[in-house]
Amino acid sequence: MTTAAVTRTTVQPVTFRRLVTSEHVKMRSLRSTWWALAVAVAFFPLFSAMRTSSMVAVAADASPEYLVGPVYVTSGLALAQLVLCGLAVVTITAEYRTGQVRSTLTAAPTRLPALGAKLLVVVVTALATGLVGVLVGWAAAAPTLGAARMTVDLTQAEHLRLMFGVPLYLAAITAFAFGVGAILRSSAAGIASVLGLVFVVEPAFSYVPWAPLQQIATYLPTAAGSRLISSDTMGSVIAGSQSTTLSAWQGYGVLLAWAAAALLVAAVLLRRRDA
Amino acid sequence: MIEAHRLTKRYGPRTVVDGMTFTVQPGRVTGFLGPNGAGKSTTMRMTVGLDRPHGGTVTVNGAPYARHRAPLAEVGVLLDAKAVHPGRSARAHLRALAATHGISNARVDEVIDLAGLTSVAHQRAGRFSLGMGQRLGIAAALLGDPATLILDEPVNGLDPEGVLWVRTLLRSLAAEGRTVFLSSHLMSEMALTADHLVVVGRGRVVADAPVADIVARAGTSAVRVRTPETARLADALTRDPALRVVSTAADTLEVSGADAPTIAAAAAGAGVVLHELAPVQASLEDAYLQLTGGEVEYRAAAPDATAHARPTSGAHR
Numbered sequence: 001m002t003t004a005a006v007t008r009t010t011v012q013p014v015t016f017r018r019l020v021t022s023e024h025v026k027m028r029s030l031r032s033t034w035w036a037l038a039v040a041v042a043f044f045p046l047f048s049a050m051r052t053s054s055m056v057a058v059a060a061d062a063s064p065e066y067l068v069g070p071v072y073v074t075s076g077l078a079l080a081q082l083v084l085c086g087l088a089v090v091t092i093t094a095e096y097r098t099g100q101v102r103s104t105l106t107a108a109p110t111r112l113p114a115l116g117a118k119l120l121v122v123v124v125t126a127l128a129t130g131l132v133g134v135l136v137g138w139a140a141a142a143p144t145l146g147a148a149r150m151t152v153d154l155t156q157a158e159h160l161r162l163m164f165g166v167p168l169y170l171a172a173i174t175a176f177a178f179g180v181g182a183i184l185r186s187s188a189a190g191i192a193s194v195l196g197l198v199f200v201v202e203p204a205f206s207y208v209p210w211a212p213l214q215q216i217a218t219y220l221p222t223a224a225g226s227r228l229i230s231s232d233t234m235g236s237v238i239a240g241s242q243s244t245t246l247s248a249w250q251g252y253g254v255l256l257a258w259a260a261a262a263l264l265v266a267a268v269l270l271r272r273r274d275a
Numbered sequence: 276m277i278e279a280h281r282l283t284k285r286y287g288p289r290t291v292v293d294g295m296t297f298t299v300q301p302g303r304v305t306g307f308l309g310p311n312g313a314g315k316s317t318t319m320r321m322t323v324g325l326d327r328p329h330g331g332t333v334t335v336n337g338a339p340y341a342r343h344r345a346p347l348a349e350v351g352v353l354l355d356a357k358a359v360h361p362g363r364s365a366r367a368h369l370r371a372l373a374a375t376h377g378i379s380n381a382r383v384d385e386v387i388d389l390a391g392l393t394s395v396a397h398q399r400a401g402r403f404s405l406g407m408g409q410r411l412g413i414a415a416a417l418l419g420d421p422a423t424l425i426l427d428e429p430v431n432g433l434d435p436e437g438v439l440w441v442r443t444l445l446r447s448l449a450a451e452g453r454t455v456f457l458s459s460h461l462m463s464e465m466a467l468t469a470d471h472l473v474v475v476g477r478g479r480v481v482a483d484a485p486v487a488d489i490v491a492r493a494g495t496s497a498v499r500v501r502t503p504e505t506a507r508l509a510d511a512l513t514r515d516p517a518l519r520v521v522s523t524a525a526d527t528l529e530v531s532g533a534d535a536p537t538i539a540a541a542a543a544g545a546g547v548v549l550h551e552l553a554p555v556q557a558s559l560e561d562a563y564l565q566l567t568g569g570e571v572e573y574r575a576a577a578p579d580a581t582a583h584a585r586p587t588s589g590a591h592r
Contacts, residue, residue: 011378019375
């Protein structure tokens with residue numbers, strides 16, 4: 001072990017595809033990733049079973065517009081999104097905290113492709129986790145749905161949107177959280193900012209009884225984005241505000257715009273700042 | 276080959292690297308020597324595109340680092356032990372790095388073996404000692420079989436066996452025609468490993484020459500003479516005005532300006548008995564302190580203002 005490699009090594013140019021492979025290896029090889037994903041998925045069956053069975057006793061008296069199956073089946077989303085946002089933030093901030101970013105950027109000195117590859121891995125992970133979560137949540141609620149006088153009927157446009165809007169919503173909100181993390185480069189600041197926005201700033205805007213503020217509130221990330229997963233009669237499990245004029249897909253578009261803005265700032269800063 | 280031209284970097288009002296110009300040639304080990312805060316680590320970070328210079332340019336193998344399509348094949352870099360996520364195993368860390376350049380898992384295992392990490396490759400890097408972390412960093416640097424190696428304090432934290440391993444490895448890599456550029460504050464280590472030195476202080480290059488030249492330039496290599504008759508010998512020697520004689524102890528003189536045979540002949544001519552006659556070679560450490568004495572950024576508050584501050588270990592941010 002005193003000399004360099006005996007064989008010649010095959011080294012290929014850096015491509016986006018190879019960077020995605022690398023980021024995938026990085027994501028998979030951390031134990032914390034698997035914990036976070038397991039917890040995020042587990043919230044779905046837990047909440048869907050709990051909330052559906054809690055309706056069994058009162059379903060007979062409830063009016064039918066409040067018995068929208070997908071709303072109950074996907075109710076684990078509220079907590080799952082926090083876990084996935086935390087994971088998205090930490091995926092990028094831990095690079096800075098640990099110094100790993102110096103290894104990452106010496107392998108990909110043009111920088112932006114590395115950020116894009118990491119984003120793609122985070123977003124696809126959130127998408128897949130959301131999909132699995134919804135299906136597991138559905139399965140967990142299935143035995144009690146009938147007794148609670150509810151159905152999940154994917155041939156209905158609204159049911160389809162409520163169910164499969166969940167992975168789409170998670171993909172967008174994690175992209176936003178990832179962008180915030182990439183801007184702040186600190187786990188504590190990143191998580192505090194994202195959670196602060198969701199739990200403090202957004203409710204504060206929507207609960208203050210002043211119309212202009214409430215108007216602004218509907219354009220904040222989770223309020224707007226959760227339009228995609230809001231029942232027309234019941235609202236959403238995430239945002240309290242109902243005073244919105246945005247349609248489901250307009251709201252989702254607003255969330256995507258937030259994510260794009262955060263990522264744009266992150267990209268500009270990544271190019272400019274010393275690593 | 277690394278070529279820096281008028282390279283400059285400022286952090287706020289502080290100019291850390293101040294117009295450095297130097298070339299690191301292939302086929303030999305070049306040491307990068309300087310006291311704390313002299314700008315060594317910053318220069319290395321700029322070389323691999325992590326820090327952006329405020330002025331000047333630095334190229335590796337003929338192009339700026341970021342222009343290379345497969346940078347890990349051009350440059351292997353060890354900046355400091357902490358460029359690894361502590362939750363990831365050594366093997367996973369290297370595989371992720373290898374994946375960016377389509378480097379095979381077989382090569383990953385090869386560098387793990389080369390660095391002597393085979394038995395701990397599955398362990399999380401956070402549990403590694405400083406020395407094992409350095410070995411992992413060196414394994415990462417070698418991954419792409421690079422033509423140029425840039426290593427910041429590679430022997431930091433290594434045990435004697437590891438130090439010997441790094442020294443042998445770097446010399447053999449240079450012998451293969453690669454460019455090897457390493458910083459160290461261990462001057463004894465530099466003397467054994469490096470062929471050429473770039474000495475810096477306060478962000479400037481203060482010397483760029485072969486190790487032997489720098490030692491020779493440290494000037495007055497003297498001869499130590501021990502004799503019971505110091506006064507008579509001094510008289511005999513100072514007849515030649517080119518000689519300088521300094522008494523360093525009751526029975527010891529240090530003579531500069533003449534070599535040992537000349538002094539022995541003079542002593543024989545005067546009938547003086549000699550107990551010892553030994554050339555005093557200026558060490559690399561002396562040369563280094565002489566070169567950087569005025570350039571030390573963080574000087575210990577010594578009561579004697581003329582005392583040389585002895586630089587301590589690397590300034591890591």
